[in-house]
Amino acid sequence: MNLPEINTNYNIIGRLLETLQLAEAIARTEVFADELHDWQLTDKVKNLRENYRLMLGYAIEGVTDPEQKKIYNSLVTNCYHLADEVKESLLSINSLNFIYSQKRYLLHTGKVSSQELVTELEAASTNAQLPELLEQSLNTGNKKREYAQQHELLGHQLFKQIWLANYHAANEIELFRSALNDDVISTEDKCLAVSALTLSLLRYFDDERLLLLIEQCENTENAISQRALVGLLPILAKYDARLPLYPAIRNRLVVLFDSSTVAKSVKRIILQYARSNETEKITRKLQEEILPEMMKIAPKIQGKIDIESMMKNDDPDERNPEWQDILEKSGIADKLKEFSELQMEGSDVYMSTFAQLKNFSFFGEISNWFRPFNFLQSDICELFEQKENSFISAMMNNSFMCNSDRYSFCLSLAQMPESQREMMSKAFAAESEQLKEIEKEENILNANKQGEIISNAYIQDLYRFFKLFRFRDDFENPFDYSLKLHNAWFFGLLGYEIEDLKQTAEYFFLKNFYPQSIQIFLKIEKETEQTADLHQKMGYCYQQMGETEKALQYYLQADIMQPNHLWTIRKIAYCYRLLQNYPKALEYYLRAEQQKPDNQNIQIQIGNCYLHNKQYDEALAYYFKIEYNTENNLKMWRAIAWTSFLADKSKQAVKYYEKAIEVQPDWTDYLNLGHTAWCAGDRKQAVEYYKQAIAANEHNISAFVNIFNEDKKLLIEKGIEAGDIALVLDYLRL
Numbered sequence: 001m002n003l004p005e006i007n008t009n010y011n012i013i014g015r016l017l018e019t020l021q022l023a024e025a026i027a028r029t030e031v032f033a034d035e036l037h038d039w040q041l042t043d044k045v046k047n048l049r050e051n052y053r054l055m056l057g058y059a060i061e062g063v064t065d066p067e068q069k070k071i072y073n074s075l076v077t078n079c080y081h082l083a084d085e086v087k088e089s090l091l092s093i094n095s096l097n098f099i100y101s102q103k104r105y106l107l108h109t110g111k112v113s114s115q116e117l118v119t120e121l122e123a124a125s126t127n128a129q130l131p132e133l134l135e136q137s138l139n140t141g142n143k144k145r146e147y148a149q150q151h152e153l154l155g156h157q158l159f160k161q162i163w164l165a166n167y168h169a170a171n172e173i174e175l176f177r178s179a180l181n182d183d184v185i186s187t188e189d190k191c192l193a194v195s196a197l198t199l200s201l202l203r204y205f206d207d208e209r210l211l212l213l214i215e216q217c218e219n220t221e222n223a224i225s226q227r228a229l230v231g232l233l234p235i236l237a238k239y240d241a242r243l244p245l246y247p248a249i250r251n252r253l254v255v256l257f258d259s260s261t262v263a264k265s266v267k268r269i270i271l272q273y274a275r276s277n278e279t280e281k282i283t284r285k286l287q288e289e290i291l292p293e294m295m296k297i298a299p300k301i302q303g304k305i306d307i308e309s310m311m312k313n314d315d316p317d318e319r320n321p322e323w324q325d326i327l328e329k330s331g332i333a334d335k336l337k338e339f340s341e342l343q344m345e346g347s348d349v350y351m352s353t354f355a356q357l358k359n360f361s362f363f364g365e366i367s368n369w370f371r372p373f374n375f376l377q378s379d380i381c382e383l384f385e386q387k388e389n390s391f392i393s394a395m396m397n398n399s400f401m402c403n404s405d406r407y408s409f410c411l412s413l414a415q416m417p418e419s420q421r422e423m424m425s426k427a428f429a430a431e432s433e434q435l436k437e438i439e440k441e442e443n444i445l446n447a448n449k450q451g452e453i454i455s456n457a458y459i460q461d462l463y464r465f466f467k468l469f470r471f472r473d474d475f476e477n478p479f480d481y482s483l484k485l486h487n488a489w490f491f492g493l494l495g496y497e498i499e500d501l502k503q504t505a506e507y508f509f510l511k512n513f514y515p516q517s518i519q520i521f522l523k524i525e526k527e528t529e530q531t532a533d534l535h536q537k538m539g540y541c542y543q544q545m546g547e548t549e550k551a552l553q554y555y556l557q558a559d560i561m562q563p564n565h566l567w568t569i570r571k572i573a574y575c576y577r578l579l580q581n582y583p584k585a586l587e588y589y590l591r592a593e594q595q596k597p598d599n600q601n602i603q604i605q606i607g608n609c610y611l612h613n614k615q616y617d618e619a620l621a622y623y624f625k626i627e628y629n630t631e632n633n634l635k636m637w638r639a640i641a642w643t644s645f646l647a648d649k650s651k652q653a654v655k656y657y658e659k660a661i662e663v664q665p666d667w668t669d670y671l672n673l674g675h676t677a678w679c680a681g682d683r684k685q686a687v688e689y690y691k692q693a694i695a696a697n698e699h700n701i702s703a704f705v706n707i708f709n710e711d712k713k714l715l716i717e718k719g720i721e722a723g724d725i726a727l728v729l730d731y732l733r734l
Contacts, residue, residue, distance in 0.1 A: 001035045003095060010087040017076055018241045022052060025079050032086045041086065048078050073245045080205070080242050088166055088204055098471035099203065102366075103164045111161050114172045118179045121158065124151040125186040148378040155192050159367035162196035167206040180216055180224070188372050190224050195370035198231030202476055205239055207246050214252050217262060223372060226454040229265055230462070233273065234478035237488045244489055257493050266494060269455050271507050273482040275347055276463055278511065283352040348460050350405050351467075357408035358468045369465040373403040380410040399453045402460035483516050498528050505537075514541040532562035539571060548578045566595050573605065582612040600626055607639070616647035634660055642672060646714075650680040667696035668707065675711060679718045683728070690732055701733060 001009070009032050016025035030045045052075050058065060065071070092100050112120075127147045168176065180190050197213050213235070216228035236243060236253075243249055257263050362368050362379050371377070375384045401409070413421060466477045485491065486504060496504075505520035518541040525534065539554035552575035558568045573588035586609035592602050607622035620643050627636045641656035653676045657669050674689035694704050708729065716722055 013083045097474035159196040166204045234481040236490045237481035240488045279348040354405040354408045360411045373406040402457040514544045532558040
């Protein structure tokens, strides 16, 4: 069985279990397991089938069993687990991807016992502090690096053993639980363990390890609890269908979310995950709009610099106001302001900057993508040994940079000559102080700011790993669930108040995530008093999703609740127009005109509705009114010409087509002139116009015939014979 077949079979079993087709799921699992030729696994599946047959027999006979639901759920979870086990075993044998190559390598080289590994980590964490206690030692710097390297090797080992395991024995679970609450083991190691546990659970479900991760969401160390929460949410979303089958997990989540602090963090993280969907858009905007425009105006700014006047200026820090004028006129100022606002909001604005700096050997080790930033890390520790490089420390405290980018920044600096680093130090001295002040102000204003910074940075670390790691395609991306978190089973356990739901829905609405917005708006609609504003937004979401009939339904309800609201009236008219109900569209556009009699867009739509209703004189009245109030309105000339043609006012049609051709000729103008001449009885002139149309469109006869065929029905209605149309087209083809 090849890899696509393995995944297909596994997914089919999952869908069968989700739709309560347990018998078929067991049959599929039995066939799936036969691929392994493992008699123990085959026996497990057969026992599962027999147990289900017994349960069904009792049920059919009418035997009342208060435990039936519990037994059924247990059978379903067993089937899930067996399918997981078969899939993992088959992939371990057949898959060449990074994960299973690492599993086979670890199995071949042997792993350190969990107890031994934890003991060594405790010793390494203690050793890491020794150089600080031995400041008089001549080799303190060397010792720091040596201890750091030893510690990091243990961290890599810890990460891989947790990540690559499918489950842990009860004694191992207890050992890791103790280690994660051990004051001796470093926070860095605990963070790596939580990340490894997250990555492992995303690959292979295990309820005991999931409970361990949930426990860490209440760890007293903020760095660990926030990391655990960030990792937990996509796991809960991935296993959404099976989690209600585990009472212990449900009960533990209820206790977890009962904490207002935790619940608040989860709600924030859901929005932070949603925000990650804007990262690629921000990156494109930076690369395709802002940077190219900055390059264009750079010579202009440079040309405005007057060195002499700057030297004589009393205020050396004053910026040339002409530079700002150039920025504002170019439109860059607005884009930079928007960029700055996104940064303050927590959006990932550095992805494009640091994406090219992930090729250092440091990032070849998978655990380093998840490593919290540490000044003592062996690859960068030398940067922080000199006082003149204190600006680097300030940059590293920049709350907008994630851990991965901080390492990229430092690894890049480490390759620079020392003289160049000193120049940067002086250049960034003032900015470093400003960053510190901003950090202090933010911490004062928001007591929960630290948790917010940690979770946002970790989400960005994850995003970089799943987008930039060289073996990223071998991993299931948790960001695939980033816009599904609000719709997962656990969401109902969070105790969302209506105001919380509104805030989440409004955020999605603001960011144009309309399917997600409508899902929450529907919940709000059921639980709160109806308002025009709610129905307007629901209508707009459905409109943007292309569900015009549903959009119209909500707009009409909004109109009842808040009559004569111009925005709503125009939206109703627009929906009727999309649905080609032009009489109703006209009715609402006329209502809109009463409020805005001089609005040209409304007048154009009224004219268009009259045109579709074949009320040509009324349509022309509006088109002439718009033409009178505008100058050289080509669109209106063509509208008047076409409507005049339909109204059999051929002279007027010719007049306006010729006006348009004189200003800006288009080949379709000649085509329509041909129709006008033919319907007026002059076929010879019509053919000449058709020839001009073909010539004007680079002799593209195919395009001409396609458009002509769209008008064929209209020509026949105006008395042109179908046979004559065929002859003319053949004549033009020859």
